[in-house]
Structures are given as C-alpha cells and as structure tokens.
Amino acid sequence: MAEKETLLELRGMNWEENELFEAFKKEWLESHKELDEKSTEYFYACAAWVMDNVYGADKKQFTPGEVVAIFNATLIHSNGIRKDEIKNWPTSLTGTLNEADIAATAGSSNGNEEKVSTAGTVTTEAQM
Structure with a gap:
C-alpha cells in the first residue's frame, strides 16, 4: 500500500x-x-x-x-501553550504558585513522594 x-x-x-x-x-x-x-x-x-x-x-x-x-x-x-514542553509551567490559572506548591512539585519531580498540602479549611455559610 x-x-x-x-x-x-x-x-x-x-x-x-x-x-x-x-x-x-x-x-x-x-x-x-x-x-x-x-x-x-x-x-x-x-x-x-x-x-x-x-x-x-x-x-x-x-x-x-x-x-x-x-x-x-x-x-x-x-493561542495554545505547549505546557509539556516548557519546564516549570505554573499549574494555577492565575499563573502564580505559592512556595509550598513549588516545593511539592520539586519534591515529586525528584522522586521524593512526600506531598505538601497547602489547602486550608473552608467554611461555608451553612456551617456557620
């Protein structure tokens, strides 16, 4: 063929x-x-x-x-972005990362499986 x-x-x-x-x-x-x-x-x-x-x-x-x-x-x-081809591309929609997120990403990319959570407690009006 x-x-x-x-x-x-x-x-x-x-x-x-x-x-x-x-x-x-x-x-x-x-x-x-x-x-x-x-x-x-x-x-x-x-x-x-x-x-x-x-x-x-x-x-x-x-x-x-x-x-x-x-x-x-x-x-x-x-208008697209080649995220997989640009090293250290921000993961958030605003393009910003806090230090803990950067450390978590760096740790996981080096084989270190320790996860760092930066999520805080969220309280809704129903819980108040």
Whole structure:
C-alpha cells in the first residue's frame, strides 16, 4: 500500500508571523472600509494569508472547507501553550504558585513522594 502524502502539518504562528498577520488584518480593513471583521471577504482574506505566509501552501490544492479549517486550527494552535514542553509551567490559572506548591512539585519531580498540602479549611455559610 502506498504511503499517504502529507499536504501540510498544522502549527501555530510564531511571534513574527503573528505580528505580520496583525499588520495584514489592519491594512486589509483600512483598504476595505465598507467591510468589517465579520464579512466573508475578510475571513477568506485572512485564511488565504495564513495559507500563503504561514504554510507557503498552494490554496488551489485544497477545498474552501479545508482552507477554512486549516485557518481555524492555526489560530487555535497560535493561542495554545505547549505546557509539556516548557519546564516549570505554573499549574494555577492565575499563573502564580505559592512556595509550598513549588516545593511539592520539586519534591515529586525528584522522586521524593512526600506531598505538601497547602489547602486550608473552608467554611461555608451553612456551617456557620
């Protein structure tokens, strides 16, 4: 059986590509004042820009649905975070850790199985 050809590998934009994309969007909207960010024309122009500038792919090899899906996936990847690949990524939603959490994480990553709990007692109105 013949091996399947990979047309492209989805990825997020890097910092420089994202800056260029933001500049493209601004310029496009300025030159198409009668249209806004919700227009189909704007959406297709952005999708085409990503295909040309991020992937260097020939849009003619893809269906319109594929181009739109690739564009959407690229935006998702661009806004994602590679937590598994960045050492010591904060585990809380606010991006902060207290010292006990850091010590617990460091201890468990060194094979030390001692767990440090920083959870306090919570009292609800029903308990008062």
